[in-house]
Amino acid sequence: MLNFSPEIKRNFLIMVNAIKGLYIECDIPMAQLIINMNGALPQSQKFIIHVLDNTRIFVRSDMAGQIRSAIATFREQNTYEKPS
Template sequence: MFMNILHFYQVDSESLKFQKITDTSMVNATKGLFISCDVPMAQFIINLNSTLPASQKFIIHILDSTHMFVQPHAAEMIRSAVSDFRDQNSYEKPA
């Protein structure tokens, strides 16, 4: 007989350790995007989020200094802001 066994884990944001959830009667799931980037870019995204009103904040959870979980509707806004930031901070050699 074949059985599917699912194990659910939660991340302790303080210690970054995974803890197995034994009571699976109530599991909260949130759809989102996982972002992995370097520390300066993560700080830029966190700052971008902090400048928005509470109703428009998009960061669901900051996992560590280079990883975060954000709402999926914010993907294009984040890409656009990062692109603009890079364009403003790029050196172009004078002709």
């Protein structure tokens, strides 16, 4: 029988959970757009894993295309064109 020190035994009890995701760093309005987009979805389709702070979000990596598309649409709707 192996006899481990209490410190080694304690380290065996620590479990690590790893989640594959996408780290997004953006300005506050874009972060709010992503958070609102997530909030409009049913619980089973939510994609935000963790909001780190006002400008950094960790999301499911399979949602990258949809987030990019929503941001592109948002930017097109909020683009100022100087009248001629």
